[in-house]
Amino acid sequence: MVTAPENDISDIKVDSVGDFTFPERNKFDSGFGITDKTVDFIADVKNDPDWIREFRHKALKVFQDKPMPTHWATKDLENIKFDEFRYYLSDGQKPKRSWDDVPDDVKKTFDRLGIPEQERKFLAGVEAQYDSEAAYSNIKAAVAEQGVIFVNSTEGLHKHPEIFRKWFGKVIPTGDNKFSALNSAVFSGGSFIYVPPGVKVKHPLQAYFRINSEQFGQFERTLIIADEGAEVMYMEGCTAPKFETATLHSAVVELVAMKGAKIQYVTVQNWSSNVFNLVTKRGIAHEDAEVRWIDCNIGSRLTMKYPGVIMKGKRARGEVISIALANSGQHQDTGAKMVHAADDTTSNVISKSISIGQGRSTYRGLVHIPKHLKGCKNNTECDALLINSNSHTDTYPAISVRGNQHSTQHEASVSQVSADQIFYLMQRGLTEAEAMSLSVNGFINDLVKEFPMEYSVELKRLIDLEMEGSVG
């Protein structure tokens, strides 16, 4: 085992608010910065097989060689100091924090959302793990009975290499972008799910459900395979703010829907507002399969996330439903990527964004219909709502269609909550803020319905909360 570099006290860096404890230097901490040694360290700790170790090293090289994509993306990326992060911390060695250290606004949000006491501590990072075993063991047992594999990615790699290796890194190659390369070099955590042919998982599987799992998050690597005719819904994140000390998050999520399978992946992202959240998510849909991304981004400083679907088999379907809410100091750069690679494939993108205060929301999309296909359809709608006069919104779609047997349409609009509408509601006794919240909830209502019940209720409350103080 490689020992961690020894640093004297002046090297200890504080990478964000709330992290003021003295990090222990031992075998569970890879130290700051990212080098071949860091990668070896992680591979050693995780007891990786050789092919994964090699995969990590190659990825590191790609990460180092790739320039920042600032020729199209925000210059804010240049503020990421890669040398000031720790790329691996095992559970037991998370920086300790007491409840008193948690900022008041975060506590207030917990109150308002009605998060149970136990969960609050977990969400605030006071407790390393939220023990969900009792609540969810029935579901786990039920899905295991059906032959569903639902483990963390490390376990998946060790126990089910025959399935894992076949698909790992195949949907999103290491070199896809700088951050997928970073993830490939240092990934840890995340889920591995395999649903056998014909199995329809009734209950949504949640990232929380995993027992003894590493915390999802920082360099999460998730791989979900739904075999022929299988159906599964996966949910990650939660509506309450995750108070985070690690400010760089770069996950890679790969979905494989075999013939006739259906995967729905629901994300509610509410990282604290110091987090760079740079995520690559993509699914492959084989013949008659369907991949749906339901994505809600509320937190983080900068999120760059464009869930994609490669429709590889005939009649495959892809869908992205996206809600983004950007408050002051936030940039939600989200979108969708739809690659049609077979006949009669259809894709649908519906994106709604809300910019509050000086927040900036961006839609970036790609629709690609290459030559010699027929019967492909794409529909893209993106609507932006600006709440304040200094709010920002951008839309940058790219639609490329070849041949005369397809149809695509793209529509985008930008609007405000009209003064008339607010006046009308206030006439009926609502305060201006309530009127505004109601209007905003109306704007995204049809998309919120796509989320599971308990999420959609919390989402509405959360939006009310974000809207506070934005008017008047």
Add this chain to the structure above:
Amino acid sequence: MSATLAPAHKHTPAPVSQDSDTPAPSGLEITVPVRDEKSAPGWFLARSEAAWAEFQTLPMPGIKDENWRYSNSKKIELADHTPADAPTAANTAAALAATEGLKERAARFVFVNDMLVESDTTNLPAGVVCVTFADALRDHSEVLKQHFMQREMTLGSAKFAALHLAHVRAGAVIIVPKNVAIEKPVEIFHWVVGDHAAIFPHTLIVTGDNAEVSVVDHYRSLEGEGGLSIAIADLVGGRGSKITYAACQELADDAQALHLSSIVAGRDSAIKSFQVQLGASFSRSESVSDLIGEGSRSDMLSVSLPIGEQVVDQRTLQNHKAPHASSDLLYKNALYGKSRSIFSGLITVDEGAHYTDAYQTCRNLLNSDEAEATSLPGLEISADQVKCSHGATSGPISDEELFYLKARGISDSESRKLIIEGFLAGVIERFGNGELLDTLVARIDEKLERAV
């Protein structure tokens, strides 16, 4: 302090080795512009010289340049072209014979290879300046100094604009004083003749308060292989004025065309600009509307009908800088064969440009299995009380439309032709000149015959 904190591996990109296959620079890349206008003012000669230096310094836009996404700046083959030679008497006669312009016109200029061969400006109202670029340099230096190529080229062709400025000698300058309206259009023909000849036509239109003018530029090829036109139009609309401007590019199929237009809309002005792309193997237009005056309006229109392996590359910017302004863009492309179209448009609404109305629509009609349409409609909004939308569609002719016509006994091919004609004519009508509409529809018909 321990040294282990420093990154162990600091990557430095390998030096780019000089590719031995790269041919030595030639043609426009190295042809130093020669200025023989004795009367040109010093500021102009200095700018022209500086532009040449800038052209040589600026790199060719690379594939990572967002303004060239899905396109390629190498499609404009500078090395293959040289500035056009003075036309022969036979060229001139042929060009004049082929110049069939509008009957109803206020004035006309005909240039061959950037040389004036005919001018007719007798029908203009008093006070209007409508002269060649060379004459304007001599007689209206101050107006030129104020308005000639004053806006930054933000859509990717700064290098080509610098080349234009270094070589420009032909074109028209039209200055319409306060409260004067020129009802009929001013028409300008630019012919290019000779193998690999390049022309650099310029159009500058400046309107005073409440003035009105309409100008039509034509870019055509006479004979010879692969011409190149790098044209720029500057449109400056004064308070309450109206400008309509059309650039009709019908160069030969093996030519290359670049048209950069810069529109500055002053308070309550209304400017309508129209791009017609029918010729050239590669044609690119970059159109920028700066809405700097409150209540100003810019209509941006375009039609194209690429066939064979033609590539049409369109970049637009609707830049809202003042409140209560509106802009409306409508670009339509009907594609055949293996042709491609790239539309990249952006609406920006600056802080403070409240009550903006901005719209952008790009519609592509794909008529063959190998035609490819790419649309990049963009929005960047930083203001309040903004009504803004964009739409982009790509698809074939709808079966319903086709059925409707066929049910009336019209053949399949005729029905398709009618639909395409109607599709494109809808845009041309918005330009609001009946004679130009008829002329262009006839040209579109001719091209459709070739396409099917």
